[in-house]
Amino acid sequence: MKIGILTSGGDAPGMNAAIRSAVRQAGALDIEVYGIWRGYQGLVDQDWRPLTSRSVANILQRGGTMLNTARCQAFRLPAVRTQVAKDLRDAGIDGLVVIGGDGSFTGAGLLFEEHGVPCIGIPGTIDNDLPGTDRTLGFDTALNTAIDAVDRIRDTAISHDRVFLVEVMGRRSGMIAVHTAVACGAEAVLYPESGEDTYEALVAQLRAGWERGKRSSIVIVAEGDKNGSAYAVGDRLTRDYHLDLRVVVLGHIQRGGSPTANDRILGSLWGAEAIKLLAAGEKGVYLGMKAGEMVHVPFARVHDPRPAPPAELTNLLPVLAR
Ligand code: F6P
Numbered sequence: 001m002k003i004g005i006l007t008s009g010g011d012a013p014g015m016n017a018a019i020r021s022a023v024r025q026a027g028a029l030d031i032e033v034y035g036i037w038r039g040y041q042g043l044v045d046q047d048w049r050p051l052t053s054r055s056v057a058n059i060l061q062r063g064g065t066m067l068n069t070a071r072c073q074a075f076r077l078p079a080v081r082t083q084v085a086k087d088l089r090d091a092g093i094d095g096l097v098v099i100g101g102d103g104s105f106t107g108a109g110l111l112f113e114e115h116g117v118p119c120i121g122i123p124g125t126i127d128n129d130l131p132g133t134d135r136t137l138g139f140d141t142a143l144n145t146a147i148d149a150v151d152r153i154r155d156t157a158i159s160h161d162r163v164f165l166v167e168v169m170g171r172r173s174g175m176i177a178v179h180t181a182v183a184c185g186a187e188a189v190l191y192p193e194s195g196e197d198t199y200e201a202l203v204a205q206l207r208a209g210w211e212r213g214k215r216s217s218i219v220i221v222a223e224g225d226k227n228g229s230a231y232a233v234g235d236r237l238t239r240d241y242h243l244d245l246r247v248v249v250l251g252h253i254q255r256g257g258s259p260t261a262n263d264r265i266l267g268s269l270w271g272a273e274a275i276k277l278l279a280a281g282e283k284g285v286y287l288g289m290k291a292g293e294m295v296h297v298p299f300a301r302v303h304d305p306r307p308a309p310p311a312e313l314t315n316l317l318p319v320l321a322r
Pocket of ligand 1: 010223255
């Protein structure tokens with residue numbers, strides 16, 4: 001049996017752990033693995049080569065992805081997918097492990113539905129926004145990176161009695177924002193799932209903090225928040241209240257760095273499981289974790305509503321910010 005493996009979309013710490021585990025589990029089952037470079041673009045270009053246990057040595061602790069990644073527009077075209085399915089058949093590749101987020105799983109789902117190519121997905125995105133799983137690879141590392149940054153910002157915020165708006169990633173999801181806010185003791189958080197206009201509520205929260213004697217505040221802003229970017233919210237607060245605030249956009253710092261223990265272990269579990277599933281004839285699902293148990297989620301579920309940040313965290317934040 002020959003299996004191809006690719007990483008697609010935004011890279012995430014823990015992807016390398018999954019690649020390593022898949023290759024070594026395949027070796028234990030006498031399955032050949034082909035690494036496909038630059039995600040779906042590598043499928044289109046037939047940019048693949050064999051991976052051995054030695055090819056994946058010393059990658060467990062590294063961020064990024066040794067297979068490189070891309071956001072491939074061409075793969076959206078049905079004719080391109082037809083050609084890819086034929087190329088895979090001609091090369092004798094019997095199945096694919098796809099590591100990525102919702103866009104990557106949409107592609108894998110189509111390849112499976114339209115052409116019967118056996119595909120197993122491994123959730124890899126710092127955004128932690130996939131239906132059917134409590135966790136995705138990279139989320140824990142990104143969160144810890146954001147926490148470290150906000151703790152540093154807190155030192156200077158306190159020293160200057162300042163308000164800081166810190167923008168975190170997450171695309172349309174508030175998962176990173178809400179978890180960072182609780183873990184850093186932020187005074188407030190703006191995130192997309194909370195509704196259209198939360199500006200007045202933010203002002204009320206900051207004012208209440210001031211009245212309780214708080215002289216500095218940290219507001220975490222999800223990049224997808226409906227009020228706009230941290231800079232937009234900052235401009236509005238400065239205009240309306242003449243606050244001497246500062247804005248920090250954490251950006252791609254959140255995507256890099258050595259994966260945490262959680263992401264290494266999750267990647268290792270999922271990489272091996274994906275190979276075992278393909279070997280057993282399973283296809284058309286992505287892996288997940290629900291309440292600590294490994295689950296298999298049909299690709300079609302990737303179109304379900306994104307999971308929202310847990311209400312127990314969003315309700316707790318204003319209590320802890322007193
Ligand atoms: O999906 C991961 C992510 O880091 C999002 O949080 C962010 O919006 C996006 O990717 C950035 O993408 P790019 O690296 O292509 O700018």
